[in-house]
Amino acid sequence: MLSQRHTPSRSATTMSPETAPPLIAAQLNYLLSHFPLLVKIENKWSGSKYYPGILDRFTLVISYCLDVIKWDIIFDAESPMAAPDVIFGPDDENFQQFLVLRGEEEGDTKSPKKFLNDWNSRDPTQLMLLIQELRDQYMSFQKKRVAExxxxxxxxxxxxxxxxxxxxxxxxxxxxxxxxxxxxxxxxxxxxxxxxxxxxxxxxxxxxxxxxxxxxxxxxxxxxxxxxxxxxxxxxxxxxxxxxxxxxxxxxxxxxxxxxxxxxxxxxxxxxxxxxLIDVRRRFIEALALQFGRPLEADPVFCRKATFLAASGVFTFLVHVLISTQFPKQQPELMLQSSQHFNSQGAPIKSLFLTEYPWSPRWEIPLMAERICDYLTDEALNFKRYCNEPQLQH
The missing domain is CATH 3.90.1150 (Aspartate Aminotransferase, domain 1)
Structure with missing residues (x-):
């Protein structure tokens, strides 16, 4: 059945699809995994008088026109082989009538009602195909409204x-x-x-x-x-x-x-x-590696971040480098993390983001890396003193 939504009473319990009957859960999981556009479940609740812990109803949130539409999908936990009901939103009160007229015009060959009449609960693709067809029809419905x-x-x-x-x-x-x-x-x-x-x-x-x-x-x-x-x-x-x-x-x-x-x-x-610019960032990380050694971690695809191990005497610390998509126009952010000092919660002590260091987007990439290394030679001493401040140890 296809109808307009009226706000139903819902259990506040939110549970995973596995708490639904297996046939219904299979439909949900296939829909969420294979629908070509963004789709998610917003609410889940039980409509069963005899099995209140079994979830068989949910609100589906579907992307449309850079926004979302919300439809309630109503299964019956006591008859999991049956097709679901679909309840449309209150702003789409004429959509159901549109579907009826469209089905009559097209001889019911592409009507969502045909999907419901021929429902095969053991085929996990059924719900996805139904929602896909309904969304296509909804797009036609909106085009008709705009044209009028x-x-x-x-x-x-x-x-x-x-x-x-x-x-x-x-x-x-x-x-x-x-x-x-x-x-x-x-x-x-x-x-x-x-x-x-x-x-x-x-x-x-x-x-x-x-x-x-x-x-x-x-x-x-x-x-x-x-x-x-x-x-x-x-x-x-x-x-x-x-x-x-x-x-x-x-x-x-x-x-x-x-x-x-x-x-x-x-x-x-x-x-x-x-x-x-991805390749420019990659060459920058490679230039930093010549100064600090091979990175402990690095983003190999987008080259947006890298972490290096550095030392100042016996004081060892990590250098986190965060690189903007606007690099080299925008300089990277640096953060230092001690490998020897921890706060009262047991977390490693970190610096604030550092950006007040010599930088010019017109420099050659090796010079950028060299200047950062020179800056951190002095900054490491400041960070070490910061880590040893008594208030950080209690």
Missing amino acids: VDDDRLKFEISTIVAREGIEMHMSSGVDKPEEVKFSVPLLDMNINKMVPGCPWKHKQKIYLQVIYPVEKKYVSTPSAPRLKLVSTTELKSIFSIDDVKLPTWLNGMCMAEYLPHLEESLENQVLEAVS
């Missing part, structure tokens, strides 16, 4: 980007909030994963432009610029931070189709530079 908005500017914007793949859109409205249409526009047709040797990322890294238009019910001669924001997949921050990107100015009368090419050209150049 009485706003000439929005209609024009959609007509200019209709052929662009991967765009998602969402219509938001309510009594206490203005009507807005949000677009999620994927940028850059380049495989960043393959550009990084030894890349550990499970999912393909992407950058999106979020574009939010207010719905104008009347003609406006010079419509205001939409709200713009860059969003990226989380792992991409290991080499490239979109927070450092300055968006091009949206000029009066501009449309999205005009704006995107300039943005993508600038972004592509910045991503290529960010990837090239």
Whole structure:
């Protein structure tokens, strides 16, 4: 059954999927492991009168249009072979009707109802396929809602980007909030994963432009610029931070189709530079190794950090080097950690982050490493005195 959500009573207990009946747990685990987009379980509770400790209901949080949608998935612990019910959020009250009409138009061949009617509880892929189809239908539902908005500017914007793949859109409205249409526009047709040797990322890294238009019910001669924001997949921050990107100015009368090419050209150049800086950081760590010896630990893929063992007389300590994606424009942060002194909790004594040392991004990399080594020759004595202060020992 597919229906609109009404807030159910829930147990406050949060437990792992293994506490669900085996057939239901298999569906959950497959969904969480294989769904191509971000999905997670927010709440779990039991709906069984006779087995209150068995979890058979949960709220699924699914990424959509750079935000999330939440649907309740209701299994029955007393009938684990049966298909689940899906309860949609209160803001999507017309989605169920849309599914019914779409199913009638398409002869029920792609209707989620067909998945439920043909449910095979012993096939662990069933829930994932159902959610995937529902999300696809939800995307069509939102496109239909946006297309029906009485706003000439929005209609024009959609007509200019209709052929662009991967765009998602969402219509938001309510009594206490203005009507807005949000677009999620994927940028850059380049495989960043393959550009990084030894890349550990499970999912393909992407950058999106979020574009939010207010719905104008009347003609406006010079419509205001939409709200713009860059969003990226989380792992991409290991080499490239979109927070450092300055968006091009949206000029009066501009449309999205005009704006995107300039943005993508600038972004592509910045991503290529960010990837090239991995090798610059690697050469910097190698230069430090010539000064301190082989690192105890080092980030071999992104080259963002390394740890070296150093000594000043009989005083031995670790040198942690944290390297920004903006290196060499931004100097590394250094932290010293004693291998001989511990605080009252038994943890090794560490320095604060050190950045007040000689640095110029224009220096050759070997000189950068040499200057750091010279600086730490003196700083090690200060750190040793700090470690021996009596208040740190009690």
